[in-house]
Every structure is written in structure tokens, then in C-alpha cells.
Amino acid sequence: MNPDRTVTYREALREGLRAALAGDDRVFLMGEDVGRYGGCFGVSLGLLEEFGPERVMDTPLSESAFVGAGIGAAIGGVRPIVEIMTVNFSLLALDQIVNNAATLRHMSGGQVGVPLVIRMTTGAGRQLAAQHSHSLEAWYAHVPGLRVVAPSTVADAAGMLLSALADPDPVLVFEHGALFGLTGELPDGPVPVDLDRAVVRRPGRDVTVAAHGAALHASLAAAEELAADGVEVEVVDLRTLRPLDHDTVLASVRRTGRLVVAEDGWRSGGIGAELAARVAEQGFWDLDAPVGRVAAAEVPIPYAKQLEDAALVSPVRVASAVRAVLS
Amino acid sequence: MGADAPVDPALGLRLLRAMLRVRRFEERCAELYSSTAIRGFVHLYVGEEAVAVGVLDALGPDDAVVATYRDHGHALARGLSMRSVMAEMYGKVEGCSGGRGGSMHLFDVGHGFYGGNAIVGGGLPLAVGLALAQRRTGSGGITVCFFGEGAVAEGEFHESMNLAALWDLPVLFCCENNLYAMGTALERSESNVDLAVKAASYGMPAWAVDGMDAPAVHHATSRAVAAVRSGDGPVFLELHTYRFRAHSMYDPERYRDHEEVDRWRDRDPIETLAATLRGLGALDDAGWDALEAEVAAEVDDAVAHAEAGTVEPVEDLTRHVYAERNGTAL
């Protein structure tokens, strides 16, 4: 234990990978440019040198083939970690993820499990324009058979991978591109986390804000700002988008009577839509105001900075949504 | 041994019996479908039996098989019991997929049978991954992947051929070229209809085989399996065959004429092999009748077993979506 150890989100992801590779000979990492290049975001830098080319495998630009190969390999008894550069490119492997990974256990009457981990970067905020800025977690969270998780803190970035590898079902890990430089303490290195539970990151008695990814940090910043006005916001980090831990959110709403959901994806059919519906179903009598939602504007994310900023979730927009449900 | 080489009588009789089991099983399926005992999509393999039977007879128990949605023949030839396959057609608990898969998704991990895959081309990456695991674990097994010629137009085909060849993975690609992707003829969908040539461009051995001749298929597969098992990487077989019946149970067959079907029916793989065996003195009327009677009894038994099978209670609906932990689904 090293209480003063501060690392970045990127380094934490790498530590998680290193721990996974060191801990189980069956584990290997494959994806585009994960080896010699060191990962398109530098996450796997140095791992090829440390573990060799059989454990850190560069693949061709064939998302469908290497994701499907990961599924087949997982069925065949090894434990692949497949990296897709970004969620945008995962659409080229959508068939394998949705039609195979998510269905094989069911179609086979429980015979074929797929203990596969797929990591991918999600989110906008870096002026990368529409084809590199999607936040499509909600799409995947729609699909039974998949587990969808989103590490939003340094500790979760390091530990969630270990939990995902321990899971007998396919787990999609959404790493937010805007958080790679986030710093935080990691005193004990990667520690597995409970993938079934959301967690309260900041307690408060007036309004519940549920979020994940970059929107979580926008929400925490908004909570800080609102605290100066005497508004106490409780911020829930959803962590796992499927299965969605609505119990933690409902328990919070029972205390506060108000809910705002912030997400980096689009509003229509989003995580906020799902949470709002569940709170309406199960927490209606605890609501003291309509549920508020903060989401990306319904446009392909534009390149120009002022337009991108206007499209995305920000502390100001979260704070404004909180004030709206309080008024 | 090629198509003209002498056929080993023991092998010939084994292949004949395997093909007849598939044929009679499927004919009964057609009847049951007409009477609505079976529903959903049911794709019959009638006419193509020599391919699955010839290929799978050449495999070992540690090998893995990935099939298509036209998978009854592969499942039976791989050794799944006729009872378990018929029960699956009925959607019963005793089915090889517990009734969750149906005709298009027959699974049996115990037989290394990783399912009928109903997305054209979707099984190829899976097979590459199974082969990757076989190599990493040193199991000594190989993976055989069946797909139709329609899959050759899919991106997943090309990605998978490339990856398997690039990584020298132990995959045997078996392209069942029955000339029609549903109703689209090969020459209407491919710029180059010589599929073995296309495959060879990925740097793997590839050749075409008469898929109506079960012993020839068996012979070619044995060679290919030996090459794949030796660690030299994947091999591609293009198996020329033809389905006698509709794409899915019944179709108007506007895309092909009856004369063409009749020409191929003249090359019925069962009748062809039976004639060969009669010529060799390995089969006579009594032998044939006994074979028919044995298969008919097995089909009757499978239907009776399926009809008496267990209907899964709807309370179990959400099982098998996630791994069961301490008896409860996630």
C-alpha cells in the first residue's frame, strides 16, 4: 500500500491490463495497434515488451474478425481481452457482439458461455468530429446477454478489468476518451470492483444526479458549484449500465425526491430514458419534481470547438438541470 | 483416390448410412412442418448430404465444428443423437439446445459442435477464434467451418480468411457451393465465381471437390485435415453441391428451372453411392431394405421421443441469458 500513489486514468487502465496478464496465463490482449504502437491511446504501452507477442497481439483492421475470434477463443477456453480502438469502430463488429456474444449461451440452452472482455474508448470532447465521438453505450446496454460497464474513476479504470475477466459472460468496458488524463490515487493498485452496483460518489440531500463517464465529472463539478448556493447534490456513479443498478438510484431518490440523469450519449432512447422510466415505475411516490435529463445535443458531434462544447454535457448544463428540478 | 478411384466398401457403407439418416430425418421434418408440429424457419439439406457426411467422417473427437443454419446434416453426421436433434425441432427440453435454438441453432459442446449460425458469414470469425484457442492451449484439435457460397460476398469471410492465414490457425474452411444464396445465383453475386481461386489469394491451399460424391469428399477432407493438423495453417475446400428442395421449406423456385433441378437430382449422392456399392457387391436389395428399415425405425423413435418430450415451463424463460450464479440468473 502506497497512500500517496497518484496515477492517471490511462496508467490505471494499463495497470489493470498488466495485473490481468500477469495473473492468468490464459489471458491475452488483442486488437489494432495494441502491441508495437502501444495502443492508439497509449494504454498498452510497454506491455508487448513485458509479455511478448503471444500475449499482446496486433490484429489487422478487421473488427468483425478479431472480435469474433475473441468470442471463439473465449468459448475455446482461453481468456481474451479484445481492444477495439473506439466504440465508433465497434459497429463493424456489431454482428459478432450482438448476434454471437450476446446470444450463444441462450441459443445453446446454456452450453456455450462467452467469457470475453471487450474494451473500447467512448465519448467526445476532443474535437474529433462525428465519426470519432459517438457515445453508444446505451445501444449495447439494450442487449440481454451483455454486461456493459463504464469506469469513470482511476480506481475503477484499474479494477474493473479484473472483475470483467472474472465474469463468465461477455463484458463490454467503455473507457472514456476525455478521462485519460484524469488523475487519482491508486494506493493498492488494481482492486476488483462489484460490477452489480452503482455507487454514491458525493452525498447530498436535495437532488440526485446519476451519471457515468465524462458526464459523471461534469456532475461532480456542478455539485461543487451548487454547494456554494446551499444546494446539496447527491451524485451517483452508475458504473454498470447493464444490468443497471436502479436500486441505488431509487434509494437516493427516496432521500432527495428529485432526479437528474446526465449522459454523454443522445437523449432519445438513452440511459437517462431508461432510468427515468424505472424511477417512474418504482419510485413515483418519491418524486417531488419531474425527472431531468442532460444529454448530448441530437446532432452528430461537430468539429468546431464552440459547437462541440455546446453539444456536450457540461457542469453548467447539469447545474441548470438541477436548478430546474428544484424550482 | 479421386472420384474415379475404387471406394472402400466399409467406408462407403458407413457414408451411405449416414447420408440416408440425414435424408430420412429431413423428409420427416418436411412432413412435420406441413402439419405444423415444427415451425419457424427450417432449411433442408436434401441433396447436399455428401458434404457434411464426407467431411465430418474425416474428423477426430477433439475437433470443433461450426455450421450454418442449414445444419441438420452436420449435427447428425457429427454424432448428435437423432432424438436430441428432433426434440430441438419440437422446441423441447430434451433438444440438443434445450429448445432455445430450434432448427437453425443446433449445439452440442460435448461433440465439439458449436452451432448452426444463422447469420451468413457470422460463423467464420467464431471458427477462427476456436482455432486460436486450440493453438494456444495446444489441444491438437482443428476447427472445421461450414458456410455457403453466399458468405463469400460478406466482409466477415474476407476478414476471417485473412486472419486465419496470417496467424496460421488450424481452420478447415468448407464452402458448400450449392450455386444459390437463397434465390441469388452465384454469377449474379460474385465477380469471380471460382471460389477456390479467391481463397487461394489469401495464401492458403484451396481446391474444389465434387460435393455430390461422398467418398471423394471424404478423401479430399482427409488430405486437408492432415495439412491443417500439421500446423501449416488453414485450408479451403470448395464443395460443389446442390440443394434439391427449397431454400427454406417451401419457396416458389422462380430463380431456377425444374430441368436444372432434375439434372442435379440425377446425381443424387445417396443413389450414386448406393449404385457404386451395388457394383462392388457390397450392397444388395436386402442390405438396402435393412438399412432403410433401420433408419426408418430411428426416425420414428426420434419423433416419438420428441413428441413425448418436456415442455419447458415459461417460468424458465429468462434462464441462460447470463451464467447462473447460485441458481439464479443475473
Added chain:
Amino acid sequence: MGEFRMPSLGADMEQGTLVEWRVAPGDSVRRGDIVAVVDTDKATIDVEVFESGVVQELLVEPGATVPVGTPLARIGTGAAPAAAEPVVAEPVVAEPVVAAVAEPVVAAVAAPAPAPGPVPEAPARAASAARHHASVVLSPLVRHLAEELGVDTARVEGTGPGGRVTRDDVVRAATAPATSAPRHRATPRARRLASELGVDAESLPGGGTDGTVRAADVPGTPPAAPPPTPPPTPAPAPGGPAPQVDRGAAMARTMERAWREIPHFRVALEIDLEPMFEWLGRLNEGRPPAERVLPAAVLLGAVARAAAAVPGLNGWWRDGAFVESDTVDVGVVVALRDGLLVPTLAEADRRGPEDLMAALAGLVDRARRGSLRSGDLTPASITVTNLGDQGVDEVDGIVHPPQVALVGFGRIAPRPVAAADGTSVVVHRTVRATLSADHRVTDGRRASRFLRSVDTHLSRPDPPTPT
């Protein structure tokens, strides 16, 4: 002999149209032969037979649309019956044969042919029956809605076709005698909290957007519970939810005992509340909604003070005798979503209105959250139930043993009362109080005194000086 039936030719096929026969009676067929052409919604398909034999009889004519599974032909062994031959060869003979069998089959799916000859009587009778029912037959939607809204459809004039009662008619009937008091929207949370306090949420002044009543506008609502510190990630509960007291069963036993053992009697009094509203209005003047005192608290205080003033009702029946309590500890019936709780408001007779309001709100909140304190569970000496928010006029309650008295309040509503001059009628806000009591302990005279004492105390804001 077997039957050749309309086959299922696809996953979505429910019926098919016979396009043509490829065989005739007397023809030999083998399993797998094409015997007919069938048109589904998607395609025209050659259909095979699964039985070998001789076609005995064709049961359906080309052009007929029949459901999957309908017999189309009979197939047997040997030659076809002689009578069948003319079916195809001789139309004159064939007609009755084919028609007799085919017609009902066709009729089941296709539109019926115009009936020949005179119109039979039956349809006419059916039509007149339908007309007769038009005025009383209600659509399921309307029937259901009327039940929900408590509308007697016999008294509703229908505006629909033929005088049918429509949905709008029911809604109009249900909302016609609307109250004149101003109503506000209330949030779900506010409605729940108000209900637990015995208050009609929608009658409160709302501080939210467009006057919406929020939780904070429900007087006496305590501030939100302090949030917990972020918990260590909890392990999934192994044995399901935590065990809970079965409130329903406990309450059932208590009520059963009360009904069995206590000889109940009841007195009632309609109390004019205008004097109370007068002093309460002054008390609440200038206060924010959250600090206002509500009538529910004042009613409670008046009962407590009456209980102190009129002996003989505040206490318990124990071992065959009445034991008067030294203090007035009022049981307050709190409706929860899953049953009733009756926590105790101790020494209620010694509290002023603001104190009572706060104590009542705190008690209700704790009951709702399931976090009652030990003091809240002191044995009550008398119980109050207030169903005013439920919109009823009176409560005829059951005494909670071993107590001997229960006071019930209905809604506060504007009602006609005799004016002071005794000759005219004015409209005042009143409440109907009832006292249910144990006749082993007390009698009507004492009970009446008690209710009059409640009335007196309601008109006087000042609590007695604590001794």
C-alpha cells in the same frame, strides 16, 4: 385412409388458397409427388403429398382459401369410389358433391355468398336485439372507467350513436360536481406525505412552478434525511430482502379481538370550524408554507385536551376494570403503502399548536421511513384516526384494545349550518367527529360530553398552562 391437408408452407402462414389440383380422383400418388398448387400470401408453391395411395376424393375446389390443416383430399388404397369419378368428368353430377363439402370450408374464410331466396328470419331478430341493447350496452372501456370513477351509467345521458354512453359522458358525469375550493397540482411525493399527515395535498398553497404543491409545501415536513456517506460496495444480500414486521397480520389480530371483546357504541358531532380557522389563520399569517400549522394538528390537540378534561375515556381496560392514564398519549393512525401503523404522540394535551404540528410531522415521517423511536411506541391511551384526506364525511372506527376510545375525523368541507339567528342557513367549514367507545367502561352521556369538549377546545387556540 389418409387426408391431404392444407400444409404449412412458411413460418407466418395461417391459411392458403388452393390454386389448382395436379391430380384427380382415382390417380395414384407417391410420397413426394406434387399434387396441388397453393398460393400463400408470399408465393405460389407446388405442394407435395406425404402419403402414397390413390386419390379418393377432392374436398376443396380451386379458388378456396382455407386455414392450414384443413383437409383438401382423401387418399386411400385401391381405386377411387365410382361415385367420385364424375366429380371431374361430369359437372352435373359433380356439383352437389363438391358443393356439399367445399362450401362450409370456403365460408369459414371467404366472404359469404349472398343468400338465395327469402331472407331468413334469424338475422332480423338479431338486428332488433342489437338495437334494443344499444342504450344499455357499454363498451369495456366505458364500463371500466365508470366503475373506476364511481359513475352510475344508468343516470348518464349518452351522447354517442343511438344514445350510447361514451367515455366523455362518463368523465363529464364524474367531474360535474367539482368542489369550488382552489385546487393545485401536487407532486407524487407531496401527495404521499400529505396523505400521511391526513391532509389533502391539492388544497395546499403550492410554492412550485404554476403553484405546484411540492414536498416542502406540505407543512411540517421535516428536512430530508441526512444522506449516508458513500457506503463500501455492498455485497448482494444472500437471503433476499430484510425481514419486515407483517403489519397486516398484526393489525388483523388486533381488530379481530376488538370486534369480539368490545361492546362498541358511537356518538357523533358536526363541529363548526370557522372559529378555529379564524385563530389558525392569524397564527399562520406570514409564515412560509413549511412552518404553517395544519388543521390535522389542531384536531389532534383538541382531542388530547378533551381527554384530559373529561375523565373516563383516556386509559385502558385491564383485568375487568378501567384504568385511567396519568398522561394523554394519543395514538395516531398512519396509513402506509403496505398497511397501517399507530405510533404514539406522547403528552399531546400539553403541547401548543406549533409543537404539535412538528411532533406530528416527525412522527409520520419516522413511521413512513420505518425508523420509529422507542418514545413513538409508548402505549397510547386514546387513538385518533383522520380520514379527511380520503374525502369521506365520517369515520365509524374500532377501538384499539386495551384502549377504550377512538376519535375519528372526516373531511373538512363547507356545509350548510344554521346561522346564529336560528332562522337562516349559512355555509361554514365543518368537520364531523365521531367517538367510538367501550360500553363496559363508559356511556353515551360521558361520550357526548367528550365530543362537546373537543368542540370547545377547537375554538380556543390556547393550550392549558403546563402544570
